[in-house]
Amino acid sequence: MSAPASVPEHPSRPDWVWHLGLVAGLVLWALLYRQLVPLSETVTTLFPVDRHSHTGEAIAFFFYDVPKVLMLLVLVVFAMGVARSFFSPERTRALLAGRREGVGNALAALLGVVTPFCSCSAVPLFIGLVSAGVPLGVTFSFLISAPMVNEVALGLLFGLVGWKVALTYFAFGLAVAIVAGWVIGRLRLEGWLQDWVRDIHSGATAPEPVAAERLTLVERYRLGIEAVREILGRVWKWIILGIALGALIHGYVPEALMARVMGADAWWSVPAAVAIGIPIYTNAAGVIPIVVALLGKGAALGTVLAFMMSVIALSLPEMIILRQVLTARLIAVFIGVVGCGILAVGYLFNMLF
Amino acid sequence: MEIKVLGSGCAKCRATVETIETVARETGRDIALEKVEDMRRIAGYGVMSTPAVVVDGKVAHKGSVPTREQVRAWLA
Numbered sequence: 001m002s003a004p005a006s007v008p009e010h011p012s013r014p015d016w017v018w019h020l021g022l023v024a025g026l027v028l029w030a031l032l033y034r035q036l037v038p039l040s041e042t043v044t045t046l047f048p049v050d051r052h053s054h055t056g057e058a059i060a061f062f063f064y065d066v067p068k069v070l071m072l073l074v075l076v077v078f079a080m081g082v083a084r085s086f087f088s089p090e091r092t093r094a095l096l097a098g099r100r101e102g103v104g105n106a107l108a109a110l111l112g113v114v115t116p117f118c119s120c121s122a123v124p125l126f127i128g129l130v131s132a133g134v135p136l137g138v139t140f141s142f143l144i145s146a147p148m149v150n151e152v153a154l155g156l157l158f159g160l161v162g163w164k165v166a167l168t169y170f171a172f173g174l175a176v177a178i179v180a181g182w183v184i185g186r187l188r189l190e191g192w193l194q195d196w197v198r199d200i201h202s203g204a205t206a207p208e209p210v211a212a213e214r215l216t217l218v219e220r221y222r223l224g225i226e227a228v229r230e231i232l233g234r235v236w237k238w239i240i241l242g243i244a245l246g247a248l249i250h251g252y253v254p255e256a257l258m259a260r261v262m263g264a265d266a267w268w269s270v271p272a273a274v275a276i277g278i279p280i281y282t283n284a285a286g287v288i289p290i291v292v293a294l295l296g297k298g299a300a301l302g303t304v305l306a307f308m309m310s311v312i313a314l315s316l317p318e319m320i321i322l323r324q325v326l327t328a329r330l331i332a333v334f335i336g337v338v339g340c341g342i343l344a345v346g347y348l349f350n351m352l353f
Numbered sequence: 354m355e356i357k358v359l360g361s362g363c364a365k366c367r368a369t370v371e372t373i374e375t376v377a378r379e380t381g382r383d384i385a386l387e388k389v390e391d392m393r394r395i396a397g398y399g400v401m402s403t404p405a406v407v408v409d410g411k412v413a414h415k416g417s418v419p420t421r422e423q424v425r426a427w428l429a
Contacts (some may be wrong), residue, residue, distance in 0.1 A: 089401035089416075116416065120363035121402045123392050128401035196393055324392050 018218045033071055040064035058251030065243045065289065069159050070236065074228055076155030080114075081227025085220040087115045089125055096142070097132045101185045104138040109177035112145030119147060119318050126325050131200045136193075137185015143322075144338055145177035148313040152235060156288040161295060168349075169305060176309065176341035183337050192330035235285035242289035249293035262299035269303045270346035274339055277310025287311045302349025309342045354384045354428065355410070360403030361390040368418045369404040376424040384428070 040063040049055045092115045096108055117125070122143065129139045149170055158166040190198065215223075262269050280287075291304050319331055326334070356373060360366035370388060377384045389395060395403065398412055405415035408427045 093401065116402070118363070118365075118402070120360070120365070121416075123361075124359075124395050124403055125401050127392070127396040128399070131396070200396070 015216075015218055018221055022221060029071065029075065033068070036064060036068050036071075040067070054251040058247040061250045062243055062247040065160065065246070066240060069156060069239055069243065069289070070232070072159035073152065073155045073232060073235075073239075076151050076158070077228050077231050078224040080151035081224035082220045083114055084116050084227070085215055085223045087111070089115055089117075089121075089128060091115075092142070093129055093132050093134065096129065096134045096138060099134070099138060101135055101137055101182060104135060105141040105178045105181045105185070106174075108134075108138045108141040108181065109145040109149075109174045112142045112177060113149045113174075115142075115146065117146040117150075119315075119321065122318060122321055123324055126322070127197060127200060130193075130197060135185055136190055137181045137183070139181075140184045140334065141177045141181025144180055144313060145174060147315075147318070148177065148309060149173035150312075152231065152285055153288065153308075153312060156239075156285065160288065160292040165301070165305075169308075172305070172345045172349075173309065176313075176338065176345060180337045180341045184333065187333065189330055189333060192327045192333075194325050194327060197325045238286035239289065242286045246289040246293035249290065250296060253293075253297055262294060262303045269300070270306050270343055270350065273303050273307035273346065274310040274314075274342050277307050278314045278335070278339075279316055280311050300350045302346040302351075305349055306342050306346030309345065310339070313338060313342070354382065354408070355387075356384050356427070357387045357389050357407040359389045359395045359398060359400055359405040359407060359415075361392065361395075363403065365418050366404040369406065372419060372421060373406070373424050376421055376428060380425065380428055382428045 040060060043063045044051060044056065044060045047056075047059055049059065051060065092111045095111065096104060099107060126139060126143065129142065130136065154166050154170055157169055262273070287308060291308050295301065295304055314335055319335070322331060322334075358366060358370050358373065360369070366388070370386065373384070373386060377386070389407075395405075398405065398407060400412060400415050402416035404418065406413050406419060406427075413427055414423065
């Protein structure tokens with residue numbers, strides 16, 4: 001995010017109109033949200049199928065979940081867009097520079113949630129952090145949590161499975177990022193960076209302090225709206241596709257089959273879920289509706305969460321991007337350590353729930 | 354006027370180049386536009402989020418596709 005000039009000026013509208021508009025929007029949102037069940041049932045009756053047949057179930061699932069998920073995402077993405085306007089990569093760097101491991105890992109994982117991040121910027125961000133003297137392990141904590149613990153994943157989980165699972169995913173996502181980053185830091189792998197990055201790292205200087213951007217509340221609202229437009233514009237088709245697939249699973253796949261393949265009793269199901277998740281690359285939006293349908297069909301929560309984390313946190317395209325700054329050996333360690341963390345989460349969950 | 358767009362091949366970087374080209378055509382300004390995709394050079398500008406725009410050697414914008422108004426201001 002650059003200067004506030006990136007927000008077009010509309011000085012004609014006074015601030016109170018914006019505040020009032022926000023409140024009105026929230027009220028309208030809540031009213032509509034409460035009507036989703038009757039609305040979806042009405043839509044389903046328009047189809048010439050028996051409501052209690054497989055097809056009827058699938059249709060009802062689809063028409064209830066699509067608007068529900070889209071509405072929840074609008075809310076969560078807007079809130080995060082506003083929250084993110086208080087952070088920038090430069091500010092995160094200033095907060096992390098000179099931080100010791102341990103505390104630094106925890107702080108980096110938390111900042112990974114709120115700092116604006118796009119995997120296409122992963123390399124300049126990585127270099128920016130490393131060149132400012134942020135320890136390698138702390139940098140990794142950030143890089144793991146930033147894509148994995150994001151508002152789209154949390155919003156979807158919250159909407160489709162409930163706040164308990166969303167909160168657990170949040171907590172364990174952070175835990176994996178903190179521990180994996182700390183382990184990588186302990187391994188002292190600075191020598192496994194690409195040569196040119198290592199040179200930058202060893203010549204690191206503390207960055208100049210960065211002043212927080214001064215934005216008005218209305219400008220932050222605008223950034224929130226911009227985030228909704230940008231993110232939903234990108235993911236809506238994935239969500240609809242994902243929920244359609246989820247609806248098919250919901251309506252047609254027999255429960256016993258899922259329970260056998262992805263149930264808690266099959267010990268190999270967690271490693272299999274992680275392994276399958278690595279080459280699959282989709283954003284949270286595409287994978288979560290499917291995950292939800294699997295859960296509903298008796299798949300174990302830990303297995304499903306492991307699958308989800310693996311899909312989102314360990315993706316081949318991101319590894320290829322990071323290859324520019326990390327040697328293949330370091331990437332292998334990265335995958336190994338994060339993969340082990342996800343495995344642990346999967347097994348722990350299957351045991352607890 | 355020398356303008357560089359920093360960023361390696363993401364959709365937003367292409368959009369940034371297009372926006373700048375369009376505005377330059379509209380305003381008739383003569384610009385030398387260069388796409389910088391090499392990470393070492395990008396890092397050299399101290400930029401942490403792409404796409405970024407460098408105008409006459411100075412980082413003018415980073416982290417998003419600039420608006421037409423912004424581009425017009427640089428070209429003015």
